[in-house]
Amino acid sequence: MAQRAGLALRRKMAALLGLRSSARLLPLLGAPRSLHVTPGNPSARVAVVLSGCGVYDGTEIHEASAILVHLSRAGAEVKMFAPDIPQMHVVDHSKGQPSQESRNVLVESARLARGDITALSQLSAQDYDAVIFPGGFGAAKNLSSFAVDGESCSVHSEVERILQDFNKAKKPIGLCCIAPVLAAKVIPGVEVTVGQEEEQGGKWPYAGTSKAIQGMGGKHSAKEVHEVHVDKTHKVVTTPAFMGQAPLHRIFDGIGAMVSSVIKLTGK
Incomplete structure (x- = not known):
């Protein structure tokens, strides 16, 4: 049927x-x-790691789109990856409630990649100049267990390998929204931002994440949604994105600043 x-x-x-x-x-x-390959010699080869499709159980779609637009404008060659694993759960985004169905992270991420996506196990740091992780709850549910375990979370083995390999190769890593918790867990002493450290009347509803980052051994820098924090020692660039309440264009600008900083750190 x-x-x-x-x-x-x-x-x-x-x-x-x-x-x-x-x-x-x-x-x-x-x-x-x-669509994601610039004719001629690209400014940089950048891997983008997705975690599904949809803010509550996968990749935040606006963030992924903004990253891809800014990478295209920078003349980068982009390839998208995602782990070939079941999602933690599936959320009905019209109701904000979990449903009974099951979905695969790679299959769902292919929606964002227009079908041009590769299993995360195939990503090698030696083939790319940088890697970028959009946010969305998928980073905290599928790429790690942060949504459940907080600072005691585990990071998916392939995600951990990738972060460690890019870090050891001194190649830049970009993360936005909740995704910086991945770097905080894997890279000792890394400096990141997820926005402000106080809720400020609901403007920053996830402000408590900054304390979890510090609990994992990371350092947190308070920033606004249009700003970035650049950890020059570890070559990690982060921006708050939807961790704060702000107009979409300001979040878009912050992601643009993150992408620009990542490209600059590649030296290309």
């Missing part, structure tokens, strides 16, 4: 697009794979 429904949908889409055969639809949808 599901196959018949899927075939009917493809035929309907093909008809809407003016295609005679639904078999021609997949090549059409797959065509923009070069």
Whole structure:
């Protein structure tokens, strides 16, 4: 039944697009794979690690999109990765409540990557100049157990390997929103920001995260959403993004500053 429904949908889409055969639809949808590759010599090769698709159980979509736009503007060549694992859970975003279904992090992340995505196990620091992690609760649920365990959390083994390898190779690491907790757990003494350290009347609802970062041995620097913190020693660049309540364009600007700082640290 599901196959018949899927075939009917493809035929309907093909008809809407003016295609005679639904078999021609997949090549059409797959065509923009070069979207994240700049013609000529790229300024830098950057890996972007996703954690699903959707703020409450995966990657924050606005953050991922902003990162990709700023990387494109910088002339970078981008490849996206995600772990091939089940999500911690699936959240019905219209209700803000968990549902009973199960989903795969790699499969869901492929939605953001327009299908051009690779299993995280294939990411090697020697092939890229930098790595960037968008936020969203997926970073705290799928890439780590921070959402459940706080400062006592564990980090997914592949994520830990990647952070350690880029750090040892002295290649820059960018993280935004809640994702800086990953670096705080894996890189001893790293300096990061997740925004302000007090809630300020609800403007910074996740301000307590700064104390967890310090509990994990990291150092926290208070910043606004349009600002970044650059740890020059560890080459780690962070920005608060949706950890604070702010207009979308200011969050976009902060992510742009993070991307720009990461590219600058590559030396390209």
